[in-house]
Amino acid sequence: MAENYIVSARKYRPDSFQSIVGQGAMASTLRTAVLQGRLAHAYLFCGPRGVGKTTAARVLAKTINCMHLSPEGEACNECESCRAFNEGRSFNIFELDAASNNSVEDIRQLTEQVGMPPALGKYKVYIIDEVHMLSVTAFNAFLKTLEEPPSYAIFILATTEKHKILPTILSRCQIYDFKRITVQDITRHLQYVATSEGIEADETALGLIAEKADGGMRDALSMFDRISSFAGGKITYEHALESLNVLDYAYFIRAFDLLLAGDYRSLLLLLDELLGKGFEGQTILSGLAAFARDLLVVQHPGTSSLLEKPERVTAEYVALASRCTAPQLFTAIRALVQADQQYRGATNKRLLIELTLLGLVPVFHSEGELTPTPSSSPKPTVASSPTASKVATQASPAPSPQPTPVPSAQPIP
Ligand SMILES: [Zn+2]
Numbered sequence: 001m002a003e004n005y006i007v008s009a010r011k012y013r014p015d016s017f018q019s020i021v022g023q024g025a026m027a028s029t030l031r032t033a034v035l036q037g038r039l040a041h042a043y044l045f046c047g048p049r050g051v052g053k054t055t056a057a058r059v060l061a062k063t064i065n066c067m068h069l070s071p072e073g074e075a076c077n078e079c080e081s082c083r084a085f086n087e088g089r090s091f092n093i094f095e096l097d098a099a100s101n102n103s104v105e106d107i108r109q110l111t112e113q114v115g116m117p118p119a120l121g122k123y124k125v126y127i128i129d130e131v132h133m134l135s136v137t138a139f140n141a142f143l144k145t146l147e148e149p150p151s152y153a154i155f156i157l158a159t160t161e162k163h164k165i166l167p168t169i170l171s172r173c174q175i176y177d178f179k180r181i182t183v184q185d186i187t188r189h190l191q192y193v194a195t196s197e198g199i200e201a202d203e204t205a206l207g208l209i210a211e212k213a214d215g216g217m218r219d220a221l222s223m224f225d226r227i228s229s230f231a232g233g234k235i236t237y238e239h240a241l242e243s244l245n246v247l248d249y250a251y252f253i254r255a256f257d258l259l260l261a262g263d264y265r266s267l268l269l270l271l272d273e274l275l276g277k278g279f280e281g282q283t284i285l286s287g288l289a290a291f292a293r294d295l296l297v298v299q300h301p302g303t304s305s306l307l308e309k310p311e312r313v314t315a316e317y318v319a320l321a322s323r324c325t326a327p328q329l330f331t332a333i334r335a336l337v338q339a340d341q342q343y344r345g346a347t348n349k350r351l352l353i354e355l356t357l358l359g360l361v362p363v364f365h366s367e368g369e370l371t372p373t374p375s376s377s378p379k380p381t382v383a384s385s386p387t388a389s390k391v392a393t394q395a396s397p398a399p400s401p402q403p404t405p406v407p408s409a410q411p412i413p
Helices: 024-035 053-065 080-086 104-114 136-147 183-196 203-213 217-231 237-244 249-261 264-276 281-298 311-321 326-345 349-364 386-393
Strands: 042-046 093-097 124-129 153-159 174-177
Touching (some): 024 053, 053 080, 053 093, 053 153, 183 203, 203 237, 217 237, 249 264, 249 281, 249 349, 281 311, 281 326
Parallel strands (some): 042 153, 124 153
16 A cells, blocks of 8 residues: 555545535535525534535535635635645634543633634634534533624534434524435445546445445445455455445345245255355345345336435346236235344244245245145146235145255254
8 A cells, every 4th residue: 555545535525515425405505605695603514424514514614714715605725715724724623523522621722712813714613523422511611602602703513413412502503414325426426536546446346335334425435445455456346245244135136036936945055155154144134125125116116216226236126126026025025024023032043034035935936846735726826915925924834745855954153
């Protein structure tokens, strides 16, 4: 790694409202407020970690101090104030991380500075991160300043836990709720970072990182850095899979292929393979349930937007979903969720998963060896009928003359 290596989360931190990823509505409201000169003295930025709260606070601080604001309400990045901000030497911005500095003394140091007007630019901006972590006395000391702030002072409070903020503080702030960033938005940004860094990256690999990041850009970028450092210039889906140790959708596609083929032996072997890779039984159950739900939503254009996947992956889901019926998927979701709930209390956890999967085989494949009623008449069983599904999930004890050996059902440690 080069000596001047800078982590991507810092290197590609947005420096304008426009470049803030995934918070479009919030960014444009702030920009409009700046343009119209309607600024509040206190803002509260709420939302999950890593979604851009502090970044937006810094952009706002720079923009309201810019001497040549663009007609769109963006900082010029050229005036003395902007340069000072970009080089991290502006005296108009103060940041306090209340997670580690939450004493009344820390707040006093901050409020003492509030008394001095800015030497350059119009506003002094005080950012208090994780503001809910302030001690009660610190909170009270801060409240006094918040009640009578000088005209040039602006406070931006950020928190992941809005419900912990006192009503007296809430009522004095303009509140902005930051959203989780969508998988698509994160994927697109990672693609941009990869291109800028000259790294070749599969869209599916970036999609996997985005999904694992669960809405947080900072986490996504640090995963990206970690993977690219060992992948060496090219990030493949396998690299991402190996590094993130996620239970990949490809396994679930295999599982449903086997269900549709009625091949329960291979299904048991697939389960064995997953457990062998160290995946928790419960992760497998809930993963399968979520996957079945995803198949159900992509079956209809009205709900397909509920699937957050890169395009190429979505196409695979759609193809598989078209081979299943909605009642089949519904039965699968219910059986898998039920097993997930029973998992903790099960004595033999592996057997519970196996039984659940075996019970689903006749739901998806109506004429296989596990079909509950081996009737002599050639009348096809409608697998999707509620009765058939019910019988199937209960794995009726139809006597089988030759029980098929299954992999040993040992409890999962
Ligand atoms: Zn400027």
